[in-house]
Amino acid sequence: MKQTEQKQENVIQAGNLNKKYGDFQLSIPRLEIPKGFATALIGENGAGKTTLLNILSGIRLDFQGEVSYFGDRSRKLDGSVQERIGYTGPGSYYLPHWTIRQVEEISGLLFAGFQKERFRELCEDMGISRSMTKSVKKLSDGNRMKLMLAAVLSRDTELLIMDEPASPLDPLMREQLCDRMRDYLEEGDGERSIFFSTHNIADMENVTDYCLIMEHGTIVEEGFVEDLKEEYVLVKGEASDADQTGEVLFSMSRNSYGFEGICRTRDLERLAGLDIAVEIPTLSQICVAVMKANTVNSPRKGRGSGL
Numbered sequence: 001m002k003q004t005e006q007k008q009e010n011v012i013q014a015g016n017l018n019k020k021y022g023d024f025q026l027s028i029p030r031l032e033i034p035k036g037f038a039t040a041l042i043g044e045n046g047a048g049k050t051t052l053l054n055i056l057s058g059i060r061l062d063f064q065g066e067v068s069y070f071g072d073r074s075r076k077l078d079g080s081v082q083e084r085i086g087y088t089g090p091g092s093y094y095l096p097h098w099t100i101r102q103v104e105e106i107s108g109l110l111f112a113g114f115q116k117e118r119f120r121e122l123c124e125d126m127g128i129s130r131s132m133t134k135s136v137k138k139l140s141d142g143n144r145m146k147l148m149l150a151a152v153l154s155r156d157t158e159l160l161i162m163d164e165p166a167s168p169l170d171p172l173m174r175e176q177l178c179d180r181m182r183d184y185l186e187e188g189d190g191e192r193s194i195f196f197s198t199h200n201i202a203d204m205e206n207v208t209d210y211c212l213i214m215e216h217g218t219i220v221e222e223g224f225v226e227d228l229k230e231e232y233v234l235v236k237g238e239a240s241d242a243d244q245t246g247e248v249l250f251s252m253s254r255n256s257y258g259f260e261g262i263c264r265t266r267d268l269e270r271l272a273g274l275d276i277a278v279e280i281p282t283l284s285q286i287c288v289a290v291m292k293a294n295t296v297n298s299p300r301k302g303r304g305s306g307l
């Protein structure tokens, strides 16, 4: 049975979300983030990922729509809900002149569940413990992200909302980030969830359970990764057959030896008669295909468009 067919609790539920900035319009009729999993938010630059995460984390309040948390439609983003949510983002979350030591002190004052010892351990593990007296503004982007991660993972939370946590991190630290995200979920025993945006799909695939693909301010595809990998296939064939694939394949690449592209599994029958090989695509290949199908100049658009 598909994961989506099982009864699913949601950690975030939202309806009729709208936010307009000039030409850009965020418009999401329904949003459900499953409880107990890591959900990735993927989309092109300017798709609206940060806008959505800012709304859900309470950074942006000037939007229309309803958001509720932790499976209770009446539970809005008040202080007790904020206490259960950890946020990391690309902006300057801490005042630039604060030192790491001050971040530790202030986190202890702001959040009841903050554990100083855990924070120090994480700073040590992430290699920033020798900079405790350094101000936030003097930290590199990567070290600033490590500081945010250390602070947020030292709290007692049930939901992490993370805007591009992998972007400023080096490959080793990205791997550590995935391990820590996985540990966070496992230690929560089904009660903890993560919602994060990323452009580093390949690096983050092993920590992604559920995926939302966003384009032009709305969600164009979503599902558990294992379900998406059944709904889409990677097709490879001879160069001489490439033109006969018609519009069935998306994000096709071709050279003199052959072609490969992604299509809906249900469309495979439209390639009958061609000498093709079929493989399971990576999440990255699926996302790129969906994003290409939804770019402004695409001949076909979005959910229900045939892709």
Ligand SMILES: Nc1ncnc2c1ncn2[C@@H]1O[C@H](COP(=O)(O)OP(=O)(O)OP(=O)(O)O)[C@@H](O)[C@H]1O
Pocket (backbone or CB within 6 Å): 021, 022, 024, 043, 044, 045, 046, 047, 048, 049, 050, 051, 052
């Ligand atoms: N404060 C703001 N004022 C005006 N326009 C804004 C503001 N914040 C975002 N926008 C616009 O909203 C749109 C969505 O931006 P957003 O940052 O949410 O996209 P994104 O998917 O996170 O992009 P990226 O992947 O590049 O970080 C963009 O067109 C952006 O220019």
